[in-house]
Amino acid sequence: MEEFRKMFELVRPYWRRVALAGGASIIVSALSGSLAWLVKPIMDDIFVKKDSFLLMMIPFLVFFIFFVKGIFLMLNGYLIGSVNQKMVMNLRNRLFSHILNLPVGYFGKSSSGELISKVVNDIALLNGLVSLTVKDLLIESCTAIALICVALWRRPDITIISIVALPGAFYAIGKLGKRIRQISRRSQEKISHITEFLNESFTGIKILKAFSRQQDENERFEKITRDYYRENMRATRVGETGTLLMETVGGIGIAFVMWYGGRLVITHAMTVGDFFSFLAAIFLMYSPIRRLAKVNINLQQARAPFERISQLLAEPQEIAGAKTLGHEINSIEFKDVSFTYSESKHKALDSLNLTVQKGEIIAIVGRSGGGKTTLVNLLPRFYQPQEGKILINSTDITGVTFKSLRSSFGIVSQEVILFNDTVFANIAYGKPGADREEVVRAARAAYAHDFIMELPQGYDTIIGERGTRLSGGQRQRLSIARAVLTNPPVLILDEATSSLDTASEVMLQKALENLMSNRTTFVIAHRLSTIKKASRIIVLDKGRITETGTHQELLGHGGIYQKLYELQFSSQES
Ligand SMILES: Nc1ncnc2c1ncn2[C@@H]1O[C@H](COP(=O)(O)OP(=O)(O)OP(=O)(O)O)[C@@H](O)[C@H]1O
Ligand SMILES: [Mg+2]
Numbered sequence: 285m286e287e288f289r290k291m292f293e294l295v296r297p298y299w300r301r302v303a304l305a306g307g308a309s310i311i312v313s314a315l316s317g318s319l320a321w322l323v324k325p326i327m328d329d330i331f332v333k334k335d336s337f338l339l340m341m342i343p344f345l346v347f348f349i350f351f352v353k354g355i356f357l358m359l360n361g362y363l364i365g366s367v368n369q370k371m372v373m374n375l376r377n378r379l380f381s382h383i384l385n386l387p388v389g390y391f392g393k394s395s396s397g398e399l400i401s402k403v404v405n406d407i408a409l410l411n412g413l414v415s416l417t418v419k420d421l422l423i424e425s426c427t428a429i430a431l432i433c434v435a436l437w438r439r440p441d442i443t444i445i446s447i448v449a450l451p452g453a454f455y456a457i458g459k460l461g462k463r464i465r466q467i468s469r470r471s472q473e474k475i476s477h478i479t480e481f482l483n484e485s486f487t488g489i490k491i492l493k494a495f496s497r498q499q500d501e502n503e504r505f506e507k508i509t510r511d512y513y514r515e516n517m518r519a520t521r522v523g524e525t526g527t528l529l530m531e532t533v534g535g536i537g538i539a540f541v542m543w544y545g546g547r548l549v550i551t552h553a554m555t556v557g558d559f560f561s562f563l564a565a566i567f568l569m570y571s572p573i574r575r576l577a578k579v580n581i582n583l584q585q586a587r588a589p590f591e592r593i594s595q596l597l598a599e600p601q602e603i604a605g606a607k608t609l610g611h612e613i614n615s616i617e618f619k620d621v622s623f624t625y626s627e628s629k630h631k632a633l634d635s636l637n638l639t640v641q642k643g644e645i646i647a648i649v650g651r652s653g654g655g656k657t658t659l660v661n662l663l664p665r666f667y668q669p670q671e672g673k674i675l676i677n678s679t680d681i682t683g684v685t686f687k688s689l690r691s692s693f694g695i696v697s698q699e700v701i702l703f704n705d706t707v708f709a710n711i712a713y714g715k716p717g718a719d720r721e722e723v724v725r726a727a728r729a730a731y732a733h734d735f736i737m738e739l740p741q742g743y744d745t746i747i748g749e750r751g752t753r754l755s756g757g758q759r760q761r762l763s764i765a766r767a768v769l770t771n772p773p774v775l776i777l778d779e780a781t782s783s784l785d786t787a788s789e790v791m792l793q794k795a796l797e798n799l800m801s802n803r804t805t806f807v808i809a810h811r812l813s814t815i816k817k818a819s820r821i822i823v824l825d826k827g828r829i830t831e832t833g834t835h836q837e838l839l840g841h842g843g844i845y846q847k848l849y850e851l852q853f854s855s856q857e858s
Contacts, residue, residue, distance in 0.1 A: 305363035309422040315353040317430030320565040328557030368415035385601040388666040397480025406589035413586035424572035435565040453533040461584035469588035474512040605683035620672035634827035647809040647818035654824040694767035702751030714770040730765035777807040
C-alpha cells in the first residue's frame with residue numbers, strides 16, 4: 285500500500301490534468317451507460333410497439349452518443365498520455381541528476397550497465413503501466429459504475445446475484461498479482477544483465493577480438509537473452525491465466541443471467557426491453573471489469589521497476605559544505621587520515637600525516653597497491669576518509685563547496701577520459717565558454733597544437749568515443765591542455781608507466797613541465813627525471829608514509845626507496 289501511495293505521488297504534480305481526464309472519463313462512462321439504457325426503448329417501442337418516429341430519431345441519437353464519446357475518449361487519452369510522458373521525462377531527469385551526485389564509491393558497487401538499465405528500461409516500464417493503470421482506474425471504474433447503475437435500475441435482483449461472483453475472481457487475480465511482481469523483479473534484473481553485458485562487450489571490443497572470444501561471448505549472450513525470454517514467458521503465462529479466470533467467471537455470470545432473465549421474460553415478470561437493456565449493460569460491463577481486475581496485475585508489474593528506482597533515489601548523495609575556497613591555495617594538510625574502501629578489509633591509507641606548501645612538487649612513489657592513487661583521490665573528495673581530516677588553507681575540505689574545491693585541482697590521470705566530441709569541446713570541457721584563442725594557447729602549451737592542426741577538421745574534428753581516433757600520447761596531451769586551460773592552483777598527475785616513443789615522451793615531458801610551473805603539484809612518479817625534480821619524495825607502503833625526503837637523502841637510507849630505485853629507476857639513469 286505504501287508503495288502504491290508513492291507511485292501515486294509521482295502522478296500528483298499533474299493532478300489538474302488527471303482531474304480533467306477524470307471529468308472526461310465520467311462523461312464517457314455516462315454515455316456508455318446511456319447506450320445500454322437506450323436498448324429498452326429500442327426494444328419495447330420500436331420492435332414491439334412499432335413506433336416509426338422513434339425509429340427515425342434513434343440512429344441520430346446513437347451516432348451523436350458515439351461521436352461525443354469519441355471526443356471525450358480522445359481528450360482523456362491525450363491528457364493521460366501527456367501526464368504519462370511528463371512524469372517519465374521528469375523521473376528520468378531526476379534519476380540522472382541523482383546518479384551524477386552519488387559518491388564515486390557508488391560507481392564501484394553498481395555497474396554502469398545496471399545504471400543505464402534503470403534509467404532506460406525500468407522507467408520505460410513505468411511509462412506504460414502507470415498510464416494504463418490511471419486510465420483504466422478512471423475510465424473503467426466509472427464505466428462499470430454507470431453500467432451497474434443501469435443494470436440495477438432495470439433489474440436489481442439479478443444484478444446483485446451476477447455481481448456476487450466478482451469478489452472471488454478479484455481475489456484470485458490478486459493472488460496472481462503477487463507472482464507477477466516476483467517475476468517482474470527478476471525480469472528487470474535480467475534486462476539489466478543484457479545492458480551490462482552489451483556495455484562491457486562493446487567497451488572491450490579489442491580485447492574480445494584479440495582473444496577470439498566472439499563465439500563464447502555469443503553463447504553467454506544467448507544464455508542471458510534466453511533467461512530473459514523465460515522470465516517474460518512466465519509472466520505471460522500467469523497473465524493469461526488471469527484472462528482465463530475472468531472469461532470463466534464472466535461465462536458463468538452471463539449464462540446464469542440468460543437463463544434466469546429468459547425465465548422472467550417468458551413468465552412476463554420482465555419486458556423484453558428491460559431484459560435486453562439489462563443484458564447490454566452486463567455485456568458492456570464485462571470489458572471494464574476485466575480491465576479493472578488486471579489493474580492489480582499491472583500495478584504489481586510496475587512495482588518491481590519502481591522499487592529499483594526508489595532504491596537508487598534513496599542512495600545518499602555526496603554532501604558538500606557551504607564555504608567557497610579561494611583560488612589561492614597556500615597549504616594542504618593531511619591530519620591522521622585513515623581510509624578504507626567499502627567492502628575492503630584493510631586500510632588503504634593508515635594515519636597519514638602530510639603538509640604541503642604552495643609551489644612544492646611532491647613525488648609519491650611506492651609499491652603497487654601502496655595507496656598512491658587513493659591519497660590523491662581524497663583531495664577532490666572522490667572518497668571520504670573515515671578518520672582524520674584534510675585541510676586546505678586551514679579549512680576542512682568537507683566544509684567547502686564541491687565546485688570551489690574541485691576547480692582547485694587539475695587532474696591528469698593515467699587513464700585519459702575524453703568524450704565523443706570535437707577536440708575543441710574536449711579541451712574546453714572544464715571551462716565552458718572558453719574562446720578559440722584560449723583553447724589554442726592551452727593546446728600549444730600542451731604541445732598538442734601541431735597534431736591537432738594535422739587532423740582532418742583541426743579543432744573541430746570529432747575524436748570518437750573515448751578518443752579512439754587519437755593515439756595514446758595525443759590523448760594524454762589533450763588532457764594536459766584541458767588542465768592548462770582551467771589554470772588550477774594544484775596539479776595532480778598520475779604519470780603514465782607505459783613508455784611512449786622518445787619524441788612523444790619528450791613532448792609529453794615538456795608539456796607537463798609547462799603545466800607544473802608555478803603550481804603545487806602531486807605527482808605519482810614513475811620516472812626518475814620527475815622524481816629528481818621533486819622538492820620532496822614520499823614513499824607510501826601499505827597506506828603509510830614510510831620515508832620522506834629528497835632523492836639524495838633517501839638513497840642512502842637503505843629503505844624501500846633504495847630498493848625501488850635499484851629495481852625500477854636505475855635503468856632509466858642515462
Ligand atoms: N575502488 C576500490 N575499491 C576497493 N579497494 C580498492 C579500490 N581502489 C583501490 N583499492 C585497494 O586499495 C589499495 C590501494 O590502492 P591504490 O590504487 O591507492 O594503489 P596505488 O599505490 O595507486 O597502486 P598502483 O601503483 O598500482 O597504481 C590496494 O590494496 C587496492 O586493492
Ligand atoms: Mg595507482
